[in-house]
Amino acid sequence: MSKALLEVLEPFTSSSEESDYGATGIHRRHTTTLDNLARVCEAFLGAGYIFEMLSCIDLREKEEIMRLCYTFNSLETADRHLVHADIAGGLEAESFEAPSISSLARGADWQERETFEMYGVTFVNHPELERLLLPEDADFFPLRKDFGRIEDAEAQDD
Amino acid sequence: MTNAVPPEATPGGGDGEVYSLNMGPQHPSMHGVLRLLLDLKGEEVVKAKPVVGYSHRAHEKMAENRNTLQFLPNTSRIDYLSGMIYNLGYCQAIEKILGIEVSERAVYIRVIANELNRISSHLLWFGTFLLDLGGITPFLYSFDDREEILDILDQVTGSRLTYCYGRFGGVTMDVDEDFLARTTAFLARIRERLGMYDDLVAKNVILRERCINVGVISTEMAKSYGVTGPSLRASGVVYDVRRAEPYGGYEKFDFDVPVLHEGDTMARFHIRISEIEESCKIIEQAIKGIPEGAILPKKMPKRFKIPEGEYYFAVESARGHFGMYIVGDGTDVPAKLKLRTPSFSNLSAMPEALAGTMLADTIAIVGSIDVVMPEIDR
Numbered sequence: 205m206s207k208a209l210l211e212v213l214e215p216f217t218s219s220s221e222e223s224d225y226g227a228t229g230i231h232r233r234h235t236t237t238l239d240n241l242a243r244v245c246e247a248f249l250g251a252g253y254i255f256e257m258l259s260c261i262d263l264r265e266k267e268e269i270m271r272l273c274y275t276f277n278s279l280e281t282a283d284r285h286l287v288h289a290d291i292a293g294g295l296e297a298e299s300f301e302a303p304s305i306s307s308l309a310r311g312a313d314w315q316e317r318e319t320f321e322m323y324g325v326t327f328v329n330h331p332e333l334e335r336l337l338l339p340e341d342a343d344f345f346p347l348r349k350d351f352g353r354i355e356d357a358e359a360q361d362d
Numbered sequence: 363m364t365n366a367v368p369p370e371a372t373p374g375g376g377d378g379e380v381y382s383l384n385m386g387p388q389h390p391s392m393h394g395v396l397r398l399l400l401d402l403k404g405e406e407v408v409k410a411k412p413v414v415g416y417s418h419r420a421h422e423k424m425a426e427n428r429n430t431l432q433f434l435p436n437t438s439r440i441d442y443l444s445g446m447i448y449n450l451g452y453c454q455a456i457e458k459i460l461g462i463e464v465s466e467r468a469v470y471i472r473v474i475a476n477e478l479n480r481i482s483s484h485l486l487w488f489g490t491f492l493l494d495l496g497g498i499t500p501f502l503y504s505f506d507d508r509e510e511i512l513d514i515l516d517q518v519t520g521s522r523l524t525y526c527y528g529r530f531g532g533v534t535m536d537v538d539e540d541f542l543a544r545t546t547a548f549l550a551r552i553r554e555r556l557g558m559y560d561d562l563v564a565k566n567v568i569l570r571e572r573c574i575n576v577g578v579i580s581t582e583m584a585k586s587y588g589v590t591g592p593s594l595r596a597s598g599v600v601y602d603v604r605r606a607e608p609y610g611g612y613e614k615f616d617f618d619v620p621v622l623h624e625g626d627t628m629a630r631f632h633i634r635i636s637e638i639e640e641s642c643k644i645i646e647q648a649i650k651g652i653p654e655g656a657i658l659p660k661k662m663p664k665r666f667k668i669p670e671g672e673y674y675f676a677v678e679s680a681r682g683h684f685g686m687y688i689v690g691d692g693t694d695v696p697a698k699l700k701l702r703t704p705s706f707s708n709l710s711a712m713p714e715a716l717a718g719t720m721l722a723d724t725i726a727i728v729g730s731i732d733v734v735m736p737e738i739d740r
Contacts, residue, residue: 227459228673261698314707337414
């Protein structure tokens, strides 16, 4: 990880710490805000990194947040950065909104659609935020922790 | 997933009318259950929209409902063509998290099994890709070769496709002299065949006409979409997880990462053929250097508790970068397991790659990136 990239990232991240690559597979972890997410993404892409993965952790019950997890990696020498961005909202919150980065990294398009259908996070300014793997009329978010187990779900037959 | 929309076919659309056509999910040339919603202007593709999700089995949800060991059989069903690589990759991820030592013999066995699986996956691609383009003979030949690999792996694992050969700390069964002899014989056989395939297929003028300069994916586009594997290496980027972040003993082996710069369908074809040769090289070294010893540690814990924290481990599957993002909460059931599969990102680049091409090339282009639907739908 170059010093220059760290300096570019510095104003946009609220915390940044090294991680034990051998045990976790991640070189460095950062925390940012939703407002600065696009700036962080631009910094990584500008330094030649690729957007690798987007996922989400449902922490509504414990910490009243929905946590977005992005990883960026270098294709030359492995250098994986995990970026957290939290969306405030507890179990009662009706919607979760985050800015879309699909105009910066086109690979984020589908991954945002998947996060939307699985966790109910709406990505603002996404070109086509439709469900990807689930049926179009699905009105549930299966990877949320309060969804329960698949075995317990009521069988639906159309 | 978009519900079935009846295609509005307008007859005689010669004067620039755009009409939609459903290709798949039950199309003979489509891989698995991929459905492409094509907007066509004559025979030119104006817009292509992949519709996926037909084989969604909620593997990520299942991972949150069962412990780490119980999830092991799921892994080879995510991508059934590189089941061994996924199965052993998951074992390696858990081993790294828990610091479990793997014996030297098990490491070598895993490398051999992984590379045999990679060759069988590439051979299946080789056969079906050419079948899609209208050549049935290569399909028969490559399946004959692939059958030998399935037999060899069946002998040691007990399954033909959805292997569950890995255990945390090693593998279930030891390999014997017969296994090594058969594998060596197979290497000699496939090398001879590759020469024949090169003469018969790669130099075939019909194939070249249909592949050269068709479906070009530029380096910039590949990087932006997160395309990995042979499709990325055909676009001029030297990236192979086995080389970039060596896992499972790959740092011990001498092999090349083939790369081409054209980014077209022909380049992706050549890359996979070269990769079969590289895999042969790795297996040869592994057979030569395989040490004696145990295949599993003597004492193993009953429960594999994942310490609190986040982990990301990647392996190189036959299609590219397969990443597992694991969130642990101190129990043996992960709080979250995200599977970052290569076909998912590779297919997401298709709308852009297909726009502006001819309908007849669609099959060649989609076939050349080698998508496996179950790993996209998970």
